[in-house]
Amino acid sequence: MKHLLSTADLSREEAVKILDIAGExxxxxxxxxxxxxxxxxxxxxxxxxxDSTRTRISFEAAAKRLSxxxxxxxxxxxxxxxxxxxxxxxxxxxxxxxxxxxxxxxDSGAPARLAATDWIDLPIINAxxxxxxxxxxxxxxxxxxxxxxxxxxxxxxxxxxxxxxxVAIVGDILHSRVARSNLWLLNTLGASVTMVAPPTLLPVxxxxxxxxxxxxxxxxxxxxxxxxxxxxxxxERMRAAYFPNPREYSRYWGLDxxxxxxxxxxxxxxxxxxxxxxxxxxxxSSAAADSPRSTVLDQVTNGVAVRMASLYMLxxxxxx
Amino acid sequence: xxxxxxxxxxLGGEPQDVLIADGRxxxxxxxxxxxxxxxxxxxxxxxxxGMVDPHTHLREPGREDAETVETGTRAAAKxxxxxxxxxxxxxxxADTAGVVEQVYELGRKAGWxxxxxxxxxxxxxxxxxxxxxxxxxxxxxxVKMFSDDGICVSDPLLMRRAxxxxxxxxxxxxxxAQEPRLTDGAQMNEGEVSSVLxxxxxxxxxxESIIARDVLLAEHVxxxxxxxxxxxxxxxxxxxxxxxxxxxxxxxxxxxxxxLTDEKVRTFDPVFKVNPPLRRExxxxxxxxxxxxxxxxxxxxxxxxxxxxxxxxxxxxxxxGMTGLETALSIVQHALVDTGLLSWADVARITSTTPAxxxxxxxxxxxxxxxxxxxxxxxxxxxxxxxxxxxxxxxxRNSPFAGMELPGSVRATFxxxxxxxxxxxxxxxxxxxx
Numbered sequence: 001m002k003h004l005l006s007t008a009d010l011s012r013e014e015a016v017k018i019l020d021i022a023g024e025x026x027x028x029x030x031x032x033x034x035x036x037x038x039x040x041x042x043x044x045x046x047x048x049x050x051d052s053t054r055t056r057i058s059f060e061a062a063a064k065r066l067s068x069x070x071x072x073x074x075x076x077x078x079x080x081x082x083x084x085x086x087x088x089x090x091x092x093x094x095x096x097x098x099x100x101x102x103x104x105x106x107d108s109g110a111p112a113r114l115a116a117t118d119w120i121d122l123p124i125i126n127a128x129x130x131x132x133x134x135x136x137x138x139x140x141x142x143x144x145x146x147x148x149x150x151x152x153x154x155x156x157x158x159x160x161x162x163x164x165x166x167v168a169i170v171g172d173i174l175h176s177r178v179a180r181s182n183l184w185l186l187n188t189l190g191a192s193v194t195m196v197a198p199p200t201l202l203p204v205x206x207x208x209x210x211x212x213x214x215x216x217x218x219x220x221x222x223x224x225x226x227x228x229x230x231x232x233x234x235x236e237r238m239r240a241a242y243f244p245n246p247r248e249y250s251r252y253w254g255l256d257x258x259x260x261x262x263x264x265x266x267x268x269x270x271x272x273x274x275x276x277x278x279x280x281x282x283x284x285s286s287a288a289a290d291s292p293r294s295t296v297l298d299q300v301t302n303g304v305a306v307r308m309a310s311l312y313m314l315x316x317x318x319x320x
Numbered sequence: 321x322x323x324x325x326x327x328x329x330x331l332g333g334e335p336q337d338v339l340i341a342d343g344r345x346x347x348x349x350x351x352x353x354x355x356x357x358x359x360x361x362x363x364x365x366x367x368x369x370g371m372v373d374p375h376t377h378l379r380e381p382g383r384e385d386a387e388t389v390e391t392g393t394r395a396a397a398k399x400x401x402x403x404x405x406x407x408x409x410x411x412x413x414a415d416t417a418g419v420v421e422q423v424y425e426l427g428r429k430a431g432w433x434x435x436x437x438x439x440x441x442x443x444x445x446x447x448x449x450x451x452x453x454x455x456x457x458x459x460x461x462x463v464k465m466f467s468d469d470g471i472c473v474s475d476p477l478l479m480r481r482a483x484x485x486x487x488x489x490x491x492x493x494x495x496x497a498q499e500p501r502l503t504d505g506a507q508m509n510e511g512e513v514s515s516v517l518x519x520x521x522x523x524x525x526x527x528e529s530i531i532a533r534d535v536l537l538a539e540h541v542x543x544x545x546x547x548x549x550x551x552x553x554x555x556x557x558x559x560x561x562x563x564x565x566x567x568x569x570x571x572x573x574x575x576x577x578x579x580l581t582d583e584k585v586r587t588f589d590p591v592f593k594v595n596p597p598l599r600r601e602x603x604x605x606x607x608x609x610x611x612x613x614x615x616x617x618x619x620x621x622x623x624x625x626x627x628x629x630x631x632x633x634x635x636x637x638x639x640x641g642m643t644g645l646e647t648a649l650s651i652v653q654h655a656l657v658d659t660g661l662l663s664w665a666d667v668a669r670i671t672s673t674t675p676a677x678x679x680x681x682x683x684x685x686x687x688x689x690x691x692x693x694x695x696x697x698x699x700x701x702x703x704x705x706x707x708x709x710x711x712x713x714x715x716x717r718n719s720p721f722a723g724m725e726l727p728g729s730v731r732a733t734f735x736x737x738x739x740x741x742x743x744x745x746x747x748x749x750x751x752x753x754x
Contacts, residue, residue: 085629086633086634086637087632087633106636107636108507108517108518108519109519109588109634109635110588110634110635112587112588113633113634116587116588116589117632129518130636131518132517132518132519177518180516180518203514203521204514204521204523205510205512205513205514205515205516205521206515208512208515209515209516
């Protein structure tokens with residue numbers, strides 16, 4: 001594994017290996033001394049062209065717990081608006097002495113472009129590109145699911161996939177890099193996926209995806225699902241007329257108190273996931289977000305472990 | 321200088337000798353070499369009328385860093401062209417007699433091909449007010465084709481007026497069919513690949529709805545419409561319907577839309593970013609079939625050179641466009657001749673005869689016959705070559721065919737009897753006062 005650009009590039013063996021290493025990293029994170037010496041002397045650059053405090057500090061914590069030095073480079077906007085090209089920025093980082101680049105970019109494909117060109121020859125980790133992919137988010141979601149199920153069943157998660165699991169991803173699929181990365185990874189790990197959204201927020205072409213598509217959240221819940229991944233709905237989507245107004249969106253596609261009640265009444269073990277930040281009252285009610293089913297904070301904790309595993313695998317040579 | 325092309329296969333027919341004297345075809349048949357006549361070996365080669373590009377971006381004036389009339393017309397000659405239509409989206413826009421005469425003069429002085437400026441339909445390509453179409457038509461540049469190419473004339477009333485108005489000057493409106501609201505922020509063809517890549521889609525319907533509207537407008541006002549760079553199977557069906565109805569519409573396809581698909585975008589390499597975007601395999605096959613059955617009339621390169629920095633960046637930041645003048649004939653041979661869809665006579669029709677008629681270009685696209693102007697290209701259909709953008713005459717290095725092995729090479733180009741290309745190499749321009 002040279003780069004981590006897309007979950008579609010991961011074999012099952014590679015994905016399980018990352019999750020297994022993340023499991024070890026998570027255990028280390030529960031100790032009083034959380035730091036490991038694995039990447040001492042190496043420098044990781046967080047290259048963020050888009051605001052994302054959560055993802056950046058998660059990567060920063062991951063690199064620091066592995067004893068790497070971290071440089072945070074914030075350059076809001078694309079190369080056009082800031083006047084320096086991606087190529088020049090990348091080559092500057094190389095000249096500074098970076099050993100790996102974690103990149104968040106508003107344009108789909110920017111990390112793939114860095115990896116494919118001869119501008120720099122460093123491992124690239126995609127920390128979210130446009131509406132394309134966010135592979136470490138999908139890995140932390142898979143890790144969370146796998147860990148929760150193993151805890152429930154009283155077994156070790158190590159080596160396991162997500163075979164037979166039913167996951168529904170709900171919300172703005174069209175603009176979601178999280179949905180795309182999860183789709184490929186969940187399939188690779190043996191889970192089945194249903195995408196639930198208003199038709200305006202599903203891309204044309206999604207009918208070719210390896211998943212079921214539904215416009216009816218109630219029906220998906222009634223049929224039984226192991227996890228509901230609720231996606232953030234951005235305010236700008238309303239202005240572009242993807243749906244009439246937030247109330248109507250909530251009524252049809254929000255995980256509101258009534259739907260939470262349906263899950264409880266059915267005695268379902270359905271987990272509620274959200275990549276954050278949440279719009280409480282829009283795609284998820286406060287009761288749902290704070291319920292025992294919610295894995296939201298567990299996802300954040302696991303995010304650090306998964307990013308430690310990713311950095312470790314890319315920087316400490318080919319373990320696979 | 322006079323030239324004797326020996327044993328060339330005219331339009332793919334039986335080998336003949338062709339004598340070129342004083343800029344014209346003087347004799348055909350079996351001709352003995354005479355003193356003072358330079359012999360060109362045409363054995364195994366196909367002789368075609370010099371190609372006429374209905375759609376070239378020469379970038380001058382304004383973006384001489386991307387291309388100049390000199391470099392763009394060198395590229396044209398090297399690709400087998402003897403005439404090009406220079407699109408109007410220069411800086412300043414070619415929307416006055418002054419600008420089109422400047423481009424025309426630059427072309428005349430360069431001496432590699434006939435440069436026929438295209439006039440803008442609207443002032444500044446802004447889609448608000450008709451430009452001085454009459455003044456451009458009556459200028460020394462003799463503009464017959466008008467286009468806001470790069471931008472669609474999307475206002476239906478303005479398009480109607482433009483179609484009506486050019487009738488007074490025997491002109492044609494060449495439409496860049498792209499409904500702007502449906503393509504806001506569009507980055508690639510909308511479909512399976514865009515859904516995976518997360519790039520905003522450019523749906524086929526945005527092209528097809530404009531073409532449908534425009535053919536009906538052309539019928540209503542009895543005007544000539546030319547559709548630039550048709551890219552979808554649905555567009556082909558609409559144009560086929562319009563032609564069956566007797567509407568005066570002609571259609572163009574680019575070489576890249578005859579070969580490449582949106583699968584290339586998976587690389588995120590902006591060399592494959594173009595407008596209209598690369599479409600699906602089904603579209604490529606429908607476009608080829610449409611050329612074969614005459615629904616699509618001509619090949620237009622949409623040659624669009626860009627400086628390196630416009631492509632050495634992330635996809636969304638990159639400029640749209642590809643070079644095409646020096647690869648067009650090879651792509652046509654590869655996609656249409658070697659597949660058995662077209663004969664060489666058909667190639668002459670779609671690359672020379674019909675584009676010259678659409679643009680009303682005198683002395684171009686003529687039959688290969690005694691007394692006709694010697695605008696000719698000699699092609700080696702058996703040659704194979706690997707595309708190297710750095711070996712091209714254009715300034716643009718943005719060829720989507722880089723590294724591909726293609727059939728067919730241009731051995732010689734004669735521009736009004738003067739060899740601009742000989743032995744496969746650029747020779748000399750035709751003197752301006754000749």
